[in-house]
Amino acid sequence: MHEIVVISGKGGTGKTSLTGAFASLARNAILCDLDVDAPDLHILLAPEYVREEAFISGFEAHIDPGACTGCAVCADMCRYGAVVVSGQKYTIDALRCEGCGVCVRFCPAQAVSFTPRHCGQRYISSTRFGTMVHAQLFPGQENSGRLVSLLRREARDTAKAEGRDLILCDGAPGIGCPVISSLSGTHLAVIVTEPTPSGRHDLDRVGRLCEHFRVKVAVIVNKYDLNQDEEGRIQALCRERGYEIVARLPHDPIVTGAMVARKVVTEMPENPLSALLVQAWSRIEGLARAVGASQGASLSL
Template identity: 45%
Template sequence: MKQWVVLSGKGGTGKTSVTAALASLWKTPGVCVDADVDAANLHILLHPENRLREAFIGGKTAVCDPESCTACNQCGELCRFDAITYGHVNRLACEGCGLCVLACPQKALRLTDRVNGNWFEAQSSAGPLFYARLGAGEGNSGKLVGKLREKAREFALRNDSDWILIDGPPGTGCPTMAALTGNDAMLAVAEPSPSGLHDLERLLNLAQNFRVKAYVCINKEDLNTEMALKIRSLCDQRGVPVVGTIPYDPAVVEGARRGLPVVKWPESAAAHALRRLARHLDQLSFQDNEPGERSVAE
């Protein structure tokens, strides 16, 4: 079983559209994971039917018993996060450190589990999908990404899946690191723009740091051929293969508007490019297939 993660140094490069297309084209059994838990959107293109929903407990938060509280505000004076005043807890500011619980002379405070969001196991148009939703203002997205990956891997091993495909979050922060580590390879989706080039370089540095093999796909390549050449030059310097290019295609926009992967328009330029990309990645990541076996739709 191979694990791929699709990432982008910035938002808006087309990462989720590429992930949805690959998941739809690979025909051997696999599992998809939407690791962009702060703003999950892979489900918009894959239309999952939820099979399981579980709460995600990402930490602790302080709770005050008003009957025991004397409003001495010793807790408020000690809290470095300004999360509690006279026993009134600001849940969004509380870090669950427990100092107020230790300091309260009346023992009116306690720590309780904090539900940061929910994660889902679902069946989608491209097969099993694991995704999550964080609550408004909630944190610990890196831990939630780890939980999703753990559950997806358990499912994949139980069902003899051939691959896990992770749609990662944009950027290079904590959730991205949680999505990247431990994968066989990363597909970086880059756009030909100055910010796309800069953020791709940061993403390649991150992959190198975690020793994950990197590949690059240039999306909307024909919008700025000069910048696309600079991306190719960067990849050549870093020894990173450019495994595919996708032209700008209004069919991608139409697909997003209708909530469908662009490969549902099989004669579109983007669909042709994505099928070539899928076949290329299939050869890289499915070395255990029997000779002649096809796992990518023609």
């Protein structure tokens, strides 16, 4: 089985529009949206829920006002500033609470309870391009990394059950917790960048993250015609790091047009991007299979 994740470092470079187009081109794939914080792939793929489950992860502290003696031990020990003191009243700010349990353990009056936290919902759905695994973290919640790991496991199980040999994932922006969770053990990271100072800076950092986790990198330069000098610098960076550029895509309003029509670009009539996307996808699939084969070979040694 091969896993491909589309990431970018910088947000808004076109990850989801491209993943949607690749979903239409992939044969035999399970689709997965790992941007659990602000997922958008469902907007293009119109999934119909087959199964829905609560994502319960970690704990949240509550102070029982009847039992609290106002000793302030919790407020002194909390490293996250989550204990709010107003006069003699102590409460926990759920947005700051990390769920570590220090206040629960050290409260002399045992006035702090600890309840499991309902952080979001996860789904298995059917779409016109195949089964999709996705989720929505509730606003302000944490544990996105754990949710990403759960979705990837679910996607692998679903792929096995349906006899699919490819998992295509839309990733999150940044280089933090959810991105790290989406990289471990994946075969290929497709980094979508754009020829701007931010695009190049963020490609550099997310590329180093991939190298840190020994994940092979392929690059798509989106809107390459925005700035020739910056594109040159991106090409130089890719040469130096050994990242293959699998596509250079021009800025084209058809991408927004497709989004408004709730379609993927390859479903739009007669547009020059589609042909480029077909080529890019064939190269991406080839690279992912090659990595899978070489890992399989080294495993069997």
